[in-house]
Amino acid sequence: MTKLPVAAGLALALVAGSALAADLPSHKAPPAYIPPPPTFTWTGLYGGVNIGYSFNAGGAGWGYFADPLLLSGATWTANPSAQGVIGGGQIGYNYQYSPWLVIGAEADIQAADINSQQNNWMPSNWFGGLAALNTNKYVDWFGTVRGRLGLVMPSYPNLMVYGTAGFAYGYVSNTVSVANYPFAAFPVPFAQTGQTTSGNTNTGWTAGGGVEWTPMAFPAWSLKVEYLYTDLGVTNQSFFSVFTNTATNFTAANQSPTRFHTVRAGLNWHFNPFASAPVLAKY
Template sequence: MAKASYLAGVALALAAGSALAADLPSRKAPPPAFVPPPPAFSWTGLYGGVNIGYGFGASSSIRGGELLTQVPGAGPFAGAVDVAAGAWNMPTNLNGVLGGGQIGYNYQFSPWLVVGVEADIQAADLRTSQAAGVSYISPVTGAGVTGYANANQYVDWFGTVRGRLGLTLPSWPNLMIFGTGGFAYGSVESAHRYTRFDGSAPLFATQASATTTSTNTGWTAGGGVEWTPMAFPAWSLKVEYLYTDLGSINQVGTGFYSAGAFGGPATMLVTGNQANFRWHTVRAGVNWHFNPFGSSAPVLAKY
Protein backbone atom coordinates (compact mmCIF):
# COMPACT_ATOMS: atom_id res chain seq x y z
CA MET A 1 0.00 0.00 0.00
CA ALA A 2 2.83 2.37 0.81
CA LYS A 3 4.52 1.50 -2.48
CA ALA A 4 1.39 2.36 -4.46
CA SER A 5 1.11 5.68 -2.67
CA TYR A 6 4.76 6.46 -3.51
CA LEU A 7 4.29 5.74 -7.25
CA ALA A 8 1.14 7.85 -7.35
CA GLY A 9 3.07 10.77 -5.84
CA VAL A 10 5.86 10.53 -8.38
CA ALA A 11 3.37 10.49 -11.29
CA LEU A 12 1.57 13.51 -9.90
CA ALA A 13 4.86 15.42 -9.56
CA LEU A 14 5.86 14.64 -13.14
CA ALA A 15 2.49 15.78 -14.49
CA ALA A 16 2.72 19.03 -12.57
CA GLY A 17 6.25 19.68 -13.94
CA SER A 18 5.13 19.13 -17.52
CA ALA A 19 2.22 21.52 -17.10
CA LEU A 20 4.54 24.14 -15.59
CA ALA A 21 7.06 23.77 -18.47
CA ALA A 22 4.31 24.21 -21.04
CA ASP A 23 3.46 27.57 -19.51
CA LEU A 24 7.08 28.87 -19.80
CA PRO A 25 8.00 31.06 -22.92
CA SER A 26 9.73 29.14 -25.72
CA ARG A 27 13.31 30.04 -26.75
CA LYS A 28 14.21 30.17 -30.48
CA ALA A 29 17.64 30.19 -32.12
CA PRO A 30 18.74 33.66 -33.41
CA PRO A 31 18.27 34.22 -37.16
CA PRO A 32 21.41 33.93 -39.30
CA ALA A 33 23.36 37.14 -39.83
CA PHE A 34 22.38 38.93 -43.10
CA VAL A 35 25.24 39.10 -45.62
CA PRO A 36 24.46 41.48 -48.51
CA PRO A 37 25.15 40.10 -51.98
CA PRO A 38 28.21 41.48 -53.78
CA PRO A 39 27.41 44.41 -56.10
CA ALA A 40 26.73 43.48 -59.71
CA PHE A 41 29.64 44.23 -62.05
CA SER A 42 29.14 47.25 -64.31
CA TRP A 43 31.30 49.23 -66.73
CA THR A 44 29.46 52.45 -65.87
CA GLY A 45 31.67 55.28 -64.65
CA LEU A 46 34.66 57.51 -65.25
CA TYR A 47 38.10 56.08 -65.96
CA GLY A 48 41.61 57.18 -66.89
CA GLY A 49 44.85 55.44 -67.73
CA VAL A 50 48.01 55.16 -69.79
CA ASN A 51 49.03 53.27 -72.92
CA ILE A 52 52.03 52.40 -75.07
CA GLY A 53 52.19 51.03 -78.59
CA TYR A 54 53.68 51.07 -82.06
CA GLY A 55 52.64 52.85 -85.24
CA PHE A 56 53.38 51.57 -88.73
CA GLY A 57 52.71 52.71 -92.29
CA ALA A 58 49.50 52.45 -94.26
CA SER A 59 50.70 52.65 -97.88
CA SER A 60 51.15 56.41 -97.95
CA SER A 61 53.07 58.20 -100.69
CA ILE A 62 54.97 61.36 -101.58
CA ARG A 63 54.40 62.69 -105.09
CA GLY A 64 56.08 65.60 -106.86
CA GLY A 65 57.57 67.04 -110.02
CA GLU A 66 59.91 69.71 -111.39
CA LEU A 67 59.01 72.95 -113.14
CA LEU A 68 61.87 75.07 -114.55
CA THR A 69 61.01 78.44 -116.10
CA GLN A 70 63.51 80.62 -118.01
CA VAL A 71 63.48 84.19 -116.81
CA PRO A 72 61.95 86.33 -119.60
CA GLY A 73 64.57 88.25 -121.58
CA ALA A 74 67.45 86.15 -120.24
CA GLY A 75 69.23 83.56 -122.31
CA PRO A 76 68.35 81.87 -125.59
CA PHE A 77 65.22 80.21 -124.15
CA ALA A 78 63.68 83.28 -122.54
CA GLY A 79 60.23 82.48 -121.16
CA ALA A 80 60.50 78.76 -121.96
CA VAL A 81 59.26 76.17 -119.47
CA ASP A 82 60.95 72.84 -118.76
CA VAL A 83 58.55 70.43 -117.08
CA ALA A 84 59.03 67.05 -115.44
CA ALA A 85 55.51 66.68 -114.09
CA GLY A 86 54.76 63.59 -111.97
CA ALA A 87 58.46 62.84 -111.86
CA TRP A 88 58.33 60.85 -108.62
CA ASN A 89 55.84 58.89 -106.56
CA MET A 90 57.59 57.43 -103.54
CA PRO A 91 55.83 54.94 -101.22
CA THR A 92 56.22 55.86 -97.56
CA ASN A 93 55.60 54.02 -94.32
CA LEU A 94 55.60 56.01 -91.11
CA ASN A 95 56.70 53.89 -88.17
CA GLY A 96 57.83 54.30 -84.58
CA VAL A 97 56.96 54.07 -80.89
CA LEU A 98 54.13 56.05 -79.33
CA GLY A 99 52.55 56.37 -75.90
CA GLY A 100 50.31 58.58 -73.82
CA GLY A 101 47.20 58.74 -71.67
CA GLN A 102 43.45 58.51 -72.00
CA ILE A 103 40.33 59.50 -70.07
CA GLY A 104 36.76 58.48 -70.70
CA TYR A 105 33.28 57.61 -69.48
CA ASN A 106 31.20 54.44 -69.96
CA TYR A 107 27.51 53.85 -69.41
CA GLN A 108 26.16 50.29 -69.36
CA PHE A 109 22.63 50.28 -70.76
CA SER A 110 22.04 46.55 -70.37
CA PRO A 111 23.93 43.35 -69.51
CA TRP A 112 25.28 43.30 -73.06
CA LEU A 113 25.52 46.97 -74.24
CA VAL A 114 28.05 49.63 -73.15
CA VAL A 115 28.29 53.10 -74.72
CA GLY A 116 31.10 55.54 -73.97
CA VAL A 117 33.36 58.36 -75.06
CA GLU A 118 37.15 58.55 -74.79
CA ALA A 119 39.84 61.17 -75.45
CA ASP A 120 43.57 60.50 -75.59
CA ILE A 121 46.81 62.36 -76.29
CA GLN A 122 49.94 60.62 -77.59
CA ALA A 123 53.61 61.49 -77.83
CA ALA A 124 54.96 59.91 -81.01
CA ASP A 125 58.19 59.21 -82.83
CA LEU A 126 56.69 58.31 -86.21
CA ARG A 127 58.97 59.03 -89.15
CA THR A 128 60.00 57.94 -92.63
CA SER A 129 62.63 58.92 -95.20
CA GLN A 130 62.49 58.17 -98.92
CA ALA A 131 64.50 59.02 -102.04
CA ALA A 132 63.91 58.73 -105.78
CA GLY A 133 65.86 59.42 -108.95
CA VAL A 134 64.56 61.39 -111.93
CA SER A 135 65.75 61.20 -115.55
CA TYR A 136 64.28 62.82 -118.66
CA ILE A 137 65.11 64.72 -121.87
CA SER A 138 64.41 68.42 -121.68
CA PRO A 139 61.70 69.34 -124.21
CA VAL A 140 63.26 72.83 -124.43
CA THR A 141 66.95 72.15 -124.87
CA GLY A 142 66.99 68.50 -125.87
CA ALA A 143 69.65 67.89 -123.21
CA GLY A 144 69.50 65.06 -120.72
CA VAL A 145 68.38 65.98 -117.20
CA THR A 146 68.81 63.91 -114.06
CA GLY A 147 67.53 64.69 -110.60
CA TYR A 148 67.44 63.34 -107.08
CA ALA A 149 64.44 63.81 -104.74
CA ASN A 150 64.68 63.24 -101.01
CA ALA A 151 61.67 63.46 -98.68
CA ASN A 152 61.13 63.08 -94.93
CA GLN A 153 57.95 62.90 -92.84
CA TYR A 154 57.41 63.17 -89.08
CA VAL A 155 54.55 62.91 -86.58
CA ASP A 156 55.58 64.29 -83.18
CA TRP A 157 52.25 64.01 -81.34
CA PHE A 158 48.58 63.37 -82.00
CA GLY A 159 45.30 62.98 -80.16
CA THR A 160 41.82 61.60 -80.70
CA VAL A 161 38.27 62.11 -79.41
CA ARG A 162 36.22 58.98 -80.06
CA GLY A 163 32.93 57.30 -79.33
CA ARG A 164 32.98 53.69 -78.11
CA LEU A 165 30.36 50.95 -78.49
CA GLY A 166 30.98 47.84 -76.41
CA LEU A 167 29.41 44.39 -76.20
CA THR A 168 29.50 42.13 -73.12
CA LEU A 169 27.91 38.80 -72.17
CA PRO A 170 26.06 38.15 -68.90
CA SER A 171 28.29 35.11 -68.36
CA TRP A 172 31.41 37.30 -68.91
CA PRO A 173 30.38 40.73 -67.58
CA ASN A 174 33.99 41.80 -67.00
CA LEU A 175 35.04 41.28 -70.65
CA MET A 176 34.11 43.89 -73.26
CA ILE A 177 34.67 43.86 -77.02
CA PHE A 178 34.37 47.36 -78.47
CA GLY A 179 34.51 49.37 -81.65
CA THR A 180 35.63 53.00 -81.66
CA GLY A 181 35.94 55.95 -84.04
CA GLY A 182 35.98 59.73 -84.23
CA PHE A 183 38.08 62.87 -84.61
CA ALA A 184 41.89 62.94 -84.81
CA TYR A 185 44.43 65.79 -84.79
CA GLY A 186 48.19 66.10 -84.56
CA SER A 187 51.48 67.78 -85.44
CA VAL A 188 52.93 66.66 -88.78
CA GLU A 189 56.03 67.75 -90.69
CA SER A 190 57.14 67.27 -94.28
CA ALA A 191 60.58 68.21 -95.62
CA HIS A 192 61.84 67.66 -99.16
CA ARG A 193 64.82 68.57 -101.28
CA TYR A 194 65.26 68.17 -105.04
CA THR A 195 68.59 68.46 -106.84
CA ARG A 196 68.70 68.90 -110.64
CA PHE A 197 71.80 67.93 -112.57
CA ASP A 198 71.95 69.55 -116.00
CA GLY A 199 73.40 67.38 -118.76
CA SER A 200 75.36 70.23 -120.37
CA ALA A 201 79.09 70.69 -119.94
CA PRO A 202 80.24 71.56 -117.43
CA LEU A 203 77.81 69.62 -115.20
CA PHE A 204 75.71 72.03 -113.18
CA ALA A 205 73.48 71.34 -110.21
CA THR A 206 70.85 73.40 -108.42
CA GLN A 207 68.48 72.66 -105.55
CA ALA A 208 64.93 73.43 -104.47
CA SER A 209 63.70 72.58 -100.97
CA ALA A 210 60.91 73.22 -98.47
CA THR A 211 59.99 72.29 -94.90
CA THR A 212 56.44 72.57 -93.58
CA THR A 213 55.09 71.91 -90.09
CA SER A 214 51.34 71.85 -89.56
CA THR A 215 48.66 70.82 -87.07
CA ASN A 216 46.41 68.66 -89.21
CA THR A 217 42.98 67.21 -88.47
CA GLY A 218 41.44 63.99 -89.68
CA TRP A 219 39.74 60.84 -88.46
CA THR A 220 40.45 57.55 -86.74
CA ALA A 221 38.65 54.21 -86.30
CA GLY A 222 39.36 50.80 -84.82
CA GLY A 223 38.45 48.45 -82.01
CA GLY A 224 39.75 46.34 -79.18
CA VAL A 225 39.17 44.22 -76.09
CA GLU A 226 39.06 45.37 -72.44
CA TRP A 227 39.08 43.08 -69.40
CA THR A 228 38.72 43.66 -65.67
CA PRO A 229 40.00 41.03 -63.20
CA MET A 230 37.18 40.35 -60.71
CA ALA A 231 39.69 40.42 -57.86
CA PHE A 232 40.60 44.04 -58.77
CA PRO A 233 37.39 45.58 -60.14
CA ALA A 234 38.79 49.12 -60.16
CA TRP A 235 41.38 48.20 -62.83
CA SER A 236 41.11 47.06 -66.42
CA LEU A 237 43.53 46.06 -69.18
CA LYS A 238 42.97 46.73 -72.87
CA VAL A 239 44.47 45.97 -76.28
CA GLU A 240 43.44 48.29 -79.11
CA TYR A 241 43.92 48.87 -82.84
CA LEU A 242 43.41 52.23 -84.58
CA TYR A 243 43.74 53.47 -88.15
CA THR A 244 44.50 57.21 -88.28
CA ASP A 245 44.45 59.59 -91.26
CA LEU A 246 45.68 63.17 -90.76
CA GLY A 247 45.41 64.23 -94.39
CA SER A 248 48.36 65.61 -96.33
CA ILE A 249 50.76 68.52 -96.77
CA ASN A 250 51.25 70.13 -100.18
CA GLN A 251 54.54 71.94 -100.69
CA VAL A 252 56.27 74.06 -103.32
CA GLY A 253 60.05 74.25 -103.08
CA THR A 254 61.94 77.02 -104.87
CA GLY A 255 65.46 77.26 -106.24
CA PHE A 256 67.40 79.60 -108.57
CA TYR A 257 68.97 78.15 -111.70
CA SER A 258 71.80 80.38 -112.96
CA ALA A 259 73.50 78.57 -115.83
CA GLY A 260 73.59 75.21 -117.58
CA ALA A 261 71.81 74.24 -120.79
CA PHE A 262 69.36 77.12 -120.52
CA GLY A 263 72.27 79.51 -120.93
CA GLY A 264 70.87 81.95 -118.39
CA PRO A 265 68.98 82.36 -115.14
CA ALA A 266 65.77 80.47 -114.48
CA THR A 267 63.45 79.75 -111.57
CA MET A 268 63.07 76.14 -110.49
CA LEU A 269 60.03 74.94 -108.58
CA VAL A 270 59.31 71.55 -107.08
CA THR A 271 55.57 71.41 -107.64
CA GLY A 272 52.81 69.23 -106.27
CA ASN A 273 54.99 67.65 -103.61
CA GLN A 274 52.20 66.00 -101.64
CA ALA A 275 52.97 64.03 -98.48
CA ASN A 276 50.21 61.90 -96.91
CA PHE A 277 50.01 61.09 -93.18
CA ARG A 278 48.15 57.89 -92.35
CA TRP A 279 49.18 54.91 -90.24
CA HIS A 280 48.09 51.91 -88.17
CA THR A 281 48.48 51.77 -84.38
CA VAL A 282 48.51 48.75 -82.07
CA ARG A 283 48.71 49.58 -78.38
CA ALA A 284 48.11 48.17 -74.89
CA GLY A 285 46.85 50.13 -71.93
CA VAL A 286 45.68 50.04 -68.32
CA ASN A 287 42.73 52.00 -66.88
CA TRP A 288 41.69 52.90 -63.36
CA HIS A 289 37.91 53.18 -62.88
CA PHE A 290 36.89 55.90 -60.44
CA ASN A 291 33.58 54.17 -59.61
CA PRO A 292 33.94 50.60 -60.86
CA PHE A 293 30.37 49.57 -60.04
CA GLY A 294 28.71 52.80 -61.15
CA SER A 295 25.11 53.13 -60.07
CA SER A 296 24.30 49.45 -60.29
CA ALA A 297 25.25 48.56 -56.70
CA PRO A 298 22.10 47.29 -54.90
CA VAL A 299 20.31 49.51 -52.38
CA LEU A 300 19.66 47.66 -49.11
CA ALA A 301 16.46 48.41 -47.14
CA LYS A 302 16.89 49.48 -43.55
CA TYR A 303 14.59 48.20 -40.81
Protein backbone atom coordinates in the same frame (compact mmCIF):
# COMPACT_ATOMS: atom_id res chain seq x y z
CA MET B 1 7.70 20.02 11.72
CA THR B 2 5.66 22.56 9.79
CA LYS B 3 8.73 23.87 7.91
CA LEU B 4 9.40 20.61 6.09
CA PRO B 5 6.05 20.44 4.23
CA VAL B 6 6.43 24.11 3.22
CA ALA B 7 9.94 23.55 1.83
CA ALA B 8 8.79 20.47 -0.04
CA GLY B 9 5.94 22.44 -1.62
CA LEU B 10 8.25 25.17 -2.80
CA ALA B 11 10.60 22.65 -4.40
CA LEU B 12 7.73 20.98 -6.26
CA ALA B 13 6.53 24.38 -7.50
CA LEU B 14 9.98 25.26 -8.87
CA VAL B 15 10.29 21.91 -10.66
CA ALA B 16 6.84 22.31 -12.24
CA GLY B 17 7.64 25.86 -13.37
CA SER B 18 10.85 24.72 -15.04
CA ALA B 19 9.00 21.96 -16.86
CA LEU B 20 6.36 24.38 -18.11
CA ALA B 21 9.06 26.84 -19.30
CA ALA B 22 10.78 24.06 -21.23
CA ASP B 23 7.56 23.37 -23.13
CA LEU B 24 7.16 27.03 -24.28
CA PRO B 25 8.17 27.87 -27.91
CA SER B 26 11.65 29.50 -28.35
CA HIS B 27 12.45 32.63 -30.38
CA LYS B 28 15.89 33.10 -32.02
CA ALA B 29 17.35 36.42 -33.12
CA PRO B 30 17.19 37.01 -36.92
CA PRO B 31 20.40 36.23 -38.81
CA ALA B 32 22.70 39.14 -39.63
CA TYR B 33 22.00 40.70 -43.07
CA ILE B 34 24.69 39.89 -45.62
CA PRO B 35 24.29 42.04 -48.76
CA PRO B 36 24.64 40.23 -52.10
CA PRO B 37 27.87 40.80 -54.02
CA PRO B 38 27.66 43.86 -56.30
CA THR B 39 26.79 43.25 -59.95
CA PHE B 40 29.69 44.00 -62.30
CA THR B 41 29.14 47.00 -64.57
CA TRP B 42 31.24 48.96 -67.06
CA THR B 43 29.43 52.20 -66.19
CA GLY B 44 31.65 54.99 -64.92
CA LEU B 45 34.65 57.18 -65.60
CA TYR B 46 38.08 55.76 -66.29
CA GLY B 47 41.59 56.91 -67.05
CA GLY B 48 44.86 55.19 -67.86
CA VAL B 49 48.05 54.88 -69.86
CA ASN B 50 49.08 53.06 -73.02
CA ILE B 51 52.10 52.19 -75.14
CA GLY B 52 52.32 50.89 -78.68
CA TYR B 53 53.79 51.10 -82.16
CA SER B 54 52.68 52.97 -85.30
CA PHE B 55 53.62 52.18 -88.88
CA ASN B 56 52.88 53.50 -92.35
CA ALA B 57 49.47 52.77 -93.88
CA GLY B 58 50.43 53.56 -97.47
CA GLY B 59 49.53 56.38 -99.79
CA ALA B 60 52.21 57.55 -102.19
CA GLY B 61 53.24 61.19 -102.36
CA TRP B 62 54.17 62.93 -105.56
CA GLY B 63 55.86 66.07 -106.79
CA TYR B 64 57.26 67.86 -109.82
CA PHE B 65 59.56 70.54 -111.20
CA ALA B 66 57.89 72.91 -113.64
CA ASP B 67 60.36 74.55 -116.03
CA PRO B 68 58.43 77.00 -118.23
CA LEU B 69 61.49 78.02 -120.29
CA LEU B 70 62.57 74.54 -121.37
CA LEU B 71 59.09 72.98 -121.21
CA SER B 72 60.60 70.12 -119.26
CA GLY B 73 61.39 69.14 -115.69
CA ALA B 74 61.00 66.15 -113.41
CA THR B 75 58.17 64.33 -111.66
CA TRP B 76 58.40 61.82 -108.83
CA THR B 77 56.48 59.62 -106.46
CA ALA B 78 57.51 58.71 -102.92
CA ASN B 79 56.07 56.34 -100.34
CA PRO B 80 58.15 56.83 -97.19
CA SER B 81 57.67 54.11 -94.58
CA ALA B 82 57.01 56.15 -91.43
CA GLN B 83 57.06 54.16 -88.20
CA GLY B 84 57.94 54.46 -84.52
CA VAL B 85 57.01 54.00 -80.86
CA ILE B 86 54.07 55.88 -79.34
CA GLY B 87 52.83 56.26 -75.76
CA GLY B 88 50.41 58.37 -73.78
CA GLY B 89 47.24 58.47 -71.75
CA GLN B 90 43.49 58.28 -72.15
CA ILE B 91 40.34 59.28 -70.26
CA GLY B 92 36.77 58.28 -70.96
CA TYR B 93 33.30 57.34 -69.78
CA ASN B 94 31.28 54.15 -70.25
CA TYR B 95 27.56 53.63 -69.81
CA GLN B 96 26.27 50.05 -69.74
CA TYR B 97 22.95 50.42 -71.52
CA SER B 98 22.02 46.73 -71.14
CA PRO B 99 23.71 43.49 -70.04
CA TRP B 100 25.22 43.17 -73.52
CA LEU B 101 25.63 46.78 -74.78
CA VAL B 102 28.08 49.47 -73.60
CA ILE B 103 28.31 52.96 -75.12
CA GLY B 104 30.93 55.56 -74.30
CA ALA B 105 33.45 58.19 -75.36
CA GLU B 106 37.22 58.43 -75.03
CA ALA B 107 39.93 61.03 -75.62
CA ASP B 108 43.67 60.31 -75.73
CA ILE B 109 46.93 62.14 -76.38
CA GLN B 110 50.11 60.42 -77.58
CA ALA B 111 53.77 61.35 -77.68
CA ALA B 112 55.16 59.87 -80.89
CA ASP B 113 58.44 59.07 -82.60
CA ILE B 114 56.94 58.30 -86.01
CA ASN B 115 59.44 59.23 -88.71
CA SER B 116 60.75 58.26 -92.11
CA GLN B 117 63.57 59.24 -94.46
CA GLN B 118 63.72 58.36 -98.13
CA ASN B 119 66.24 59.14 -100.88
CA ASN B 120 65.31 58.47 -104.50
CA TRP B 121 66.99 58.89 -107.85
CA MET B 122 64.75 58.86 -110.90
CA PRO B 123 65.03 59.64 -114.63
CA SER B 124 64.39 63.24 -115.58
CA ASN B 125 62.98 64.49 -118.85
CA TRP B 126 65.26 67.50 -118.49
CA PHE B 127 67.97 66.86 -121.12
CA GLY B 128 67.95 63.17 -120.26
CA GLY B 129 69.27 63.72 -116.75
CA LEU B 130 68.47 62.47 -113.26
CA ALA B 131 66.36 63.95 -110.49
CA ALA B 132 67.29 63.41 -106.84
CA LEU B 133 64.56 63.49 -104.19
CA ASN B 134 65.01 63.47 -100.40
CA THR B 135 61.93 63.37 -98.13
CA ASN B 136 61.71 63.45 -94.33
CA LYS B 137 58.47 63.05 -92.39
CA TYR B 138 57.92 63.32 -88.62
CA VAL B 139 54.80 62.90 -86.46
CA ASP B 140 55.80 64.32 -83.06
CA TRP B 141 52.46 63.81 -81.30
CA PHE B 142 48.83 63.05 -82.07
CA GLY B 143 45.52 62.68 -80.28
CA THR B 144 41.99 61.42 -80.86
CA VAL B 145 38.44 62.04 -79.60
CA ARG B 146 36.30 58.98 -80.29
CA GLY B 147 32.99 57.30 -79.60
CA ARG B 148 32.99 53.66 -78.47
CA LEU B 149 30.39 50.90 -78.88
CA GLY B 150 31.02 47.72 -76.92
CA LEU B 151 29.44 44.27 -76.89
CA VAL B 152 29.42 42.12 -73.74
CA MET B 153 28.33 38.50 -73.34
CA PRO B 154 26.18 38.23 -70.17
CA SER B 155 28.03 35.02 -69.24
CA TYR B 156 31.34 36.99 -69.36
CA PRO B 157 30.35 40.45 -68.06
CA ASN B 158 33.96 41.51 -67.48
CA LEU B 159 35.02 41.06 -71.13
CA MET B 160 34.12 43.66 -73.76
CA VAL B 161 34.78 43.76 -77.51
CA TYR B 162 34.36 47.26 -78.95
CA GLY B 163 34.58 49.38 -82.06
CA THR B 164 35.66 53.02 -82.02
CA ALA B 165 35.85 55.97 -84.43
CA GLY B 166 36.18 59.73 -84.34
CA PHE B 167 38.31 62.84 -84.78
CA ALA B 168 42.13 62.79 -84.98
CA TYR B 169 44.75 65.54 -84.91
CA GLY B 170 48.54 65.69 -84.73
CA TYR B 171 51.69 67.64 -85.52
CA VAL B 172 53.21 66.62 -88.87
CA SER B 173 56.51 67.92 -90.25
CA ASN B 174 57.63 67.38 -93.87
CA THR B 175 60.93 68.37 -95.47
CA VAL B 176 61.52 67.89 -99.19
CA SER B 177 64.71 68.66 -101.10
CA VAL B 178 65.11 68.10 -104.84
CA ALA B 179 67.78 68.48 -107.48
CA ASN B 180 67.54 68.01 -111.24
CA TYR B 181 70.82 67.30 -113.08
CA PRO B 182 71.09 67.28 -116.92
CA PHE B 183 73.42 64.93 -118.78
CA ALA B 184 73.89 67.26 -121.74
CA ALA B 185 77.36 68.78 -122.25
CA PHE B 186 77.16 72.40 -121.16
CA PRO B 187 80.16 74.75 -120.79
CA VAL B 188 79.52 75.05 -117.05
CA PRO B 189 77.77 72.34 -114.98
CA PHE B 190 74.43 73.46 -113.61
CA ALA B 191 71.40 72.01 -111.85
CA GLN B 192 67.91 72.87 -110.74
CA THR B 193 67.55 72.60 -106.93
CA GLY B 194 65.08 73.45 -104.21
CA GLN B 195 63.94 72.65 -100.65
CA THR B 196 60.88 73.21 -98.47
CA THR B 197 59.91 72.44 -94.87
CA SER B 198 56.37 72.41 -93.51
CA GLY B 199 55.23 71.85 -89.91
CA ASN B 200 51.55 72.05 -88.98
CA THR B 201 48.90 70.55 -86.73
CA ASN B 202 46.91 68.41 -89.15
CA THR B 203 43.39 67.12 -88.57
CA GLY B 204 41.66 64.00 -89.83
CA TRP B 205 39.88 60.90 -88.62
CA THR B 206 40.55 57.56 -86.98
CA ALA B 207 38.76 54.20 -86.61
CA GLY B 208 39.49 50.82 -85.11
CA GLY B 209 38.56 48.46 -82.32
CA GLY B 210 39.81 46.46 -79.39
CA VAL B 211 39.24 44.09 -76.49
CA GLU B 212 39.07 45.16 -72.82
CA TRP B 213 39.08 42.79 -69.83
CA THR B 214 38.66 43.35 -66.09
CA PRO B 215 39.86 40.70 -63.61
CA MET B 216 37.02 39.97 -61.18
CA ALA B 217 39.49 40.04 -58.28
CA PHE B 218 40.36 43.67 -59.17
CA PRO B 219 37.15 45.17 -60.61
CA ALA B 220 38.52 48.74 -60.58
CA TRP B 221 41.21 47.88 -63.17
CA SER B 222 41.12 46.74 -66.78
CA LEU B 223 43.56 45.79 -69.52
CA LYS B 224 43.00 46.51 -73.20
CA VAL B 225 44.55 45.81 -76.60
CA GLU B 226 43.56 48.21 -79.38
CA TYR B 227 44.09 48.87 -83.09
CA LEU B 228 43.57 52.26 -84.79
CA TYR B 229 43.85 53.46 -88.37
CA THR B 230 44.61 57.19 -88.46
CA ASP B 231 44.48 59.55 -91.44
CA LEU B 232 45.86 63.07 -90.82
CA GLY B 233 45.25 64.28 -94.34
CA VAL B 234 47.63 65.45 -97.05
CA THR B 235 50.37 68.07 -96.78
CA ASN B 236 50.76 70.23 -99.89
CA GLN B 237 53.99 72.18 -100.33
CA SER B 238 54.83 74.64 -103.10
CA PHE B 239 58.30 76.11 -103.42
CA PHE B 240 60.87 77.41 -105.89
CA SER B 241 63.64 75.42 -107.46
CA VAL B 242 66.66 77.51 -108.41
CA PHE B 243 68.51 77.25 -111.74
CA THR B 244 72.02 77.39 -110.29
CA ASN B 245 73.83 79.27 -113.08
CA THR B 246 71.28 82.00 -113.66
CA ALA B 247 69.56 82.08 -110.23
CA THR B 248 66.26 81.82 -112.07
CA ASN B 249 63.41 80.45 -109.98
CA PHE B 250 61.17 77.68 -111.24
CA THR B 251 58.05 76.34 -109.57
CA ALA B 252 58.15 73.01 -107.70
CA ALA B 253 55.54 71.24 -105.60
CA ASN B 254 55.18 68.22 -103.32
CA GLN B 255 52.16 66.38 -101.87
CA SER B 256 52.52 63.93 -98.97
CA PRO B 257 49.75 61.96 -97.18
CA THR B 258 50.05 61.01 -93.50
CA ARG B 259 48.31 57.71 -92.77
CA PHE B 260 49.38 55.13 -90.22
CA HIS B 261 48.30 52.03 -88.30
CA THR B 262 48.66 51.87 -84.50
CA VAL B 263 48.66 48.81 -82.26
CA ARG B 264 48.80 49.49 -78.52
CA ALA B 265 48.14 48.02 -75.09
CA GLY B 266 46.66 49.98 -72.19
CA LEU B 267 45.83 49.89 -68.49
CA ASN B 268 42.72 51.69 -67.12
CA TRP B 269 41.51 52.55 -63.63
CA HIS B 270 37.71 52.74 -63.32
CA PHE B 271 35.79 54.87 -60.86
CA ASN B 272 32.20 56.12 -60.63
CA PRO B 273 31.79 59.22 -58.44
CA PHE B 274 28.10 59.41 -59.40
CA ALA B 275 27.18 56.02 -57.93
CA SER B 276 24.85 56.12 -54.90
CA ALA B 277 26.11 54.86 -51.55
CA PRO B 278 25.06 51.31 -50.59
CA VAL B 279 21.93 50.98 -48.41
CA LEU B 280 22.35 48.82 -45.28
CA ALA B 281 19.32 47.09 -43.77
CA LYS B 282 18.47 47.96 -40.17
CA TYR B 283 16.66 45.89 -37.56
